[in-house]
Amino acid sequence: MTQSAYVILVGVGLLTPGVLRVSAADEIDFSRDIRPILIEKCYSCHGPDHNKREADLRLDFESDVFAGRDTATIVRGKPEESELYRRLVTDNDDERMPPPDSRKVVSEEQKTLLENWIAQGAKWQEHWAYTKLAKPAVPSAPAGDFVRNEIDHFTLARMQGESLTPNEAADRVTLIRRLSFDLIGLPPTPVEIDAFTKGTLPGSYEKLVDRLLDSKHYGERMAIYWLDVARYADTNGFHGDNPRTMWLYRDYVIDAFNSNMPFDQFTNEQLAGDLIPQAGRRGLIASAYNRLLQTTQEGGAQAKEYYARYAADRVRNTSFAWLGTTMDCVECHNHKFDPFSMKDFYSLAAFFADIDEPAVGGPPHTRLFTPEQEAKLKQRDAKIAELNEKLETLESEQEQASVKKELEEAQKRREAVHDLGIDLLVTNTQANPRGMRILPRGNWMDDSGPVVTPAVPEFLGQLETGDRRANRLDLATWLVSPDNPLTPRVFVNRVWMLMFGAGISDNTRDMGTQGVLPTHPGLLNWLSADFVEHGWDVKRLVKQIVMSGTYRQSSLMDKQKRSRDPYNHLLARQNRWRLDAELVRDTALSISGLLVRKVGGPSVKPYQPAGYWMHLKFPNRTWEHDVGESQYRRGLYTWWQRTFLHPSLLAFDAPTREECAAQRARSNTPLQALVLLNDPTYVEAARKFAERIVQEGGGSVEQRVHFAMRQATSRAARDAEVAVLSDLYQQQLKDYSSDKQAAEKLLTTGLTPCESSIDVAELAAWSDVARAVLNLNETITRN
Template sequence: MPLPAVVDYNFHIRPVLSDKCFACHGPDKNAREADLRLDTEEGAYKALKETAGMHAIVPGHPDQSEAYRRITSNDETIRMPPVSSNLTLSDYEVRLIERWIRQGAEYKPHWAFVPPEKTEIPEVDDDEWPVNEIDHFALAKMEMMGFKPNPEADKAHLLRRLSLDLTGLPPTEKQLEHFLADDSREAYERVVDELIASKAYGERMAMHWLDVARYADSYGYQDDDIRTQWPWRDWVIHAFNQNMPYDRFVTWQLAGDMLPNATKEQLLASAFNRNHKITEEGGVIEEEYRVAYAIDKTNTFSKGILGITMECAQCHDHKYDPFTQKNYFQLYAFFNNSAEKGLEGLVNSGPSKTPRLTITQADVDSVLQFINKAGDTSAVSVSVMGELDEVRPTYVLDRGVYDAPTERVYPGTPESILTFDSTQYASNRLGLANWAFSKENPLTARVFVNQLWTMVFGRGLVATVADFGNQGELPSHPELLDWLAADFRDQGWDVKRLMKQLVMSATYRQSSVVTKKHLAEDPENIYLARAKRLRLPAEFIRDLALASSGLLNPEIGGPSIKPYQPDGIWEVTSSGRGALSNYVQDHENALYRRGMYVFIKLTVPPPNMLIFDASNRDMCEVTRQRTNTPLQALVMLNDPVILEASRVFSGKLLQEAPQAKPRDLINHAFRRILSRDASEKELSSLESYYSDELKRYRESPADAEAFVAVGEAPHEKTVNVVEQAALMAVIHGLYNLEETITRT
């Protein structure tokens, strides 16, 4: 591999040093060897303590740099990294360091800790392809790497992709017909605006935020009982649908209770902080858990809002990033003054904890109209934030242990990110929120832009979405990330505008066809020369089946629901008490609500959701893994929701068009499920399968009766059971297609 003409510290050297050197010669003073720091210019340039007259790095002179001499030595007793570390530098890495030193060994601040600014929009050879600024950056990188963009996806695929990305639901037949018939230049933008304006948009956006906020319907730990944080979830959906600016959205959640004359809505928003696990077990030490809750809040803020691994500094100085343990507990101090208790009560402590907000029917009828109490006129309570009247002292905790206080510290933030100026910001959570949205803060805008980019494109501009530090991956398109972050910040933190910006781009509209060149040179689609095929999130798979079959209950918000679940899962565990000691399934319309409303018991999360990589919600998660396992195929084949959707769909088709040919019914189902017409080859295969199933069920009508018996939805009494079973088998097969559960 050829060396770069100019070696850059951030993009070439820092990753090597971070991987191979910082564990012993980095920020953690307790693990530092030979009193040598290689993560700072001052540390690398100063005279070595153990080698008189030598310096680790002498700019311009590799031969005089002891660090370079050590990494190239043949003597195992002095060669670095030491043999005992099991780390080695490749020949390329050695040559890279040699050239960097020869060129002056210039250190730079970590790229993510420099405030983003807009750079010039790059010029491209194909100036007809770009639709907006995103495309100029993407195409410039493609051209540099020898790629050309894919053609635009056909309209049917594009609408399905858009609808899933912006609402989490497949397009309706009417939407598909209108879009395919609209040949105007404004057709695409018109449907983007319609989807973003739909109520389902807020639900889709909230799904991501529920993972960030570790939302669940129980407390966790051994004595797992029910809690009622769902009104906060209703607020999140409402906030996204109202297009609340991101700075206000986060500020209310961090410190809504601290705003002047805080409203009930602002108090409700602060429930974000209280979604962590809470113990109700006898025998625990109250202070231990109070500290654990404050730590959880600190880690959620640092990971979800700042995109850094601050939790690594809870017990010692960070080994890779410039965060000390003192920095950690300065950040922790913002959350340490909560009036929350470590243990509230052991008997019937209720579905919320102090401080709590009680929401009455009068509130819902007036100031909190977005809350869906589902006809229940009784009050509901939510755990929210509240401060102590006096400041609770905060100390650095030795090894992070609750009962080992050492040095006292005060609210603050890592200087390497942005110094917390107590003359400019109040030393509380509201001040922290204002600090996070300062124009000088280098992380907040970048991190959220990258989260949404990952949601839409399947891979972040920074692939390590939760880690913008030294161990995180470098941005694939740094200028694009900075341009989008600065634009998002300067345009008032407008989330809907950003989402529209992303999906309007020609980069987004490309087909997902994979060429041999793509597979050979860019299998991860880092250079954005095609659309990425993405396995649908767990909730979307449920929603797709319900929506396409006509079973979906589109009700927004309200308490979580308990759908079909294998018997005994809750009961065979030793966790859960009260309402959560036994699984009591819901019925009627509640069974057909969207996946985001499925009840999450922290100790026993919904199994089908976990198999499809849903977050178990016990901690902040900013992106989900995507796997492809045999268990997922078993779920699709046996999940009662999929089988019931197949049964109901087949019955409706036969009832609505009793004289229709099987071919037409199959194509209708295909169109509803996959949002396109089947090809002749596909239709022939499906017709053949239908004929085989029809023959089988005619010979064994009892099997047909058993097959269509699944589910609680009303049965279509006027249809032929044998014909329904055969058509149901075909539809069940369609739901099991790889294309069905993939966003292409």
């Protein structure tokens, strides 16, 4: 291992998931090797925050580091003449940096690294995420089965540099299961598996990909990710966390992914759909994005305080969603590590000051109608106008009475159609935007800060709007313009995460200097530039990724890869992970045959433990679960109560969406097994699955076990599994035969009626087998 590699891995102590090891090259890389030291040891006093800056010295900008000073901070090629290095190694406590009382110690390895970097010429690099987006050359790669497209050229080059080889492609059963979970969030059926495994003709894999991308369920799968980012919920969050109607926005997101809406259009419509006349009804629904934040209905709330909260929330979410930047701290002070200032924060907030909304309460709403309803309303209005005109020409009281009665009926018919409309919190623009000023320390009561107008972060450029005040459409347009390199990198990185379990830059929340260097920076830049070049085409991007040999690899890990690359940063295999909370539910319902595959519509309320809402006040409420098909909808349609998220979603790490989330935690807890065993949703799914096992699985116990395992895991059961599950069935059959009351209690869980033609004890026993199979790690794992 080279000296620089040893320093990074052992000495610096700053190893991140994005940096597995330094390559064999001796040249020290500023972004990888030096900037992390400066951030950790120096930026608190010599970084972006001018309020904390000492000695008027900045170490985050090249121009400041190499600017003319009485004593040169860094002299390229001459560590001994560089004040920065001299201060690091001096024995004089009064001169040493960092100061001894800061408790920040620069290790000997770090000092050596800085010395060698200066000696090599102190080559500076702008932070990778802020550099202008350019499409790099694709590395050459040897011909072979692994290389399917440009992605593989990048990943193979990195593997070869580390003396690793890629895994073989996964078997076709694993591939269809992986694709099905990744693209539509549902397991494949045995019929689909058989068709794919027998279809070995060239192009069969691509046909499968195209079919899944064309599925109406693709939009549902992709929407889960964006709804986390946009912090979609059915309630307002603050105070009593009261309900509000927002589901039309969720349906808009689903439809946008299904129709392959270009991501730049998707951006424009959400931030400024009300300012785009041609967007029409769709644009108004999209603009509900601006109303997704937490609001309050508390009577004693201070309007000024909550307007400040709303402004800060919108800046946090917009910067997170599109810039991949955490600006939370900039509400109170300049960013400690990245070049975002308080002025940037409040200038971004000023874009949203034109939104017409009360500080307390939900309105204004806009009643929205389907095209069919709008056509009926026009017909009704025309009829009412016709009758009013006719009424004015009539003199006979008898004729007037007749027309008045007809008019009354026409108005009732119009009201009946009007009542079918849906009140949605959309964005309405007010003529005079609220004033926006910098709030010292984020204090909403302090009016001493200067007034600001809408503007993008200064270090990323500026908008050209002449004398016109910039608006939200200008902001949206800039976010997806060539002037902003962050948006395509952020989105591409997060889509990669959906297909690999981790981003190319592992920190999908923060692309700033506190984030994680990409494992394959050239690949991220190439994909991002290619994404923009091809019209922000999301389906094309997804297809590029899943068509690659890198994506198709087996997830098996041998000893060498476990030792050399335990976190798979080199992408020499695929990853495996437990499904997201909504997909765990969807999988169980799909296997059982209960899943209702309807797309869109109001949020639904599945079974929930009694008393869970006991402490949900203002007003007191009780959960009344849905009946009929609403009980068996996909997980993303579940009612999203921010302060009391449905417990089965919470158990599997779904976020409350009080704030935005780009990547969910993946815990493994005993509570999850208990949910799968005892939640009425899963118990009912298990007993309906049991009915399928008995009716479709064959006549013998062994045949039925094989059927159950194939339905749930997509593969044949192993001999040991057949033995264990057969024993479980026999034992439970014996128990339930002597305790029919226990069997009947199990079989009455849920709303669906029990199949009366099957013996109660037998069905209950198979229900317990089904519960065990649905609880298998393999059933709820994407491999």
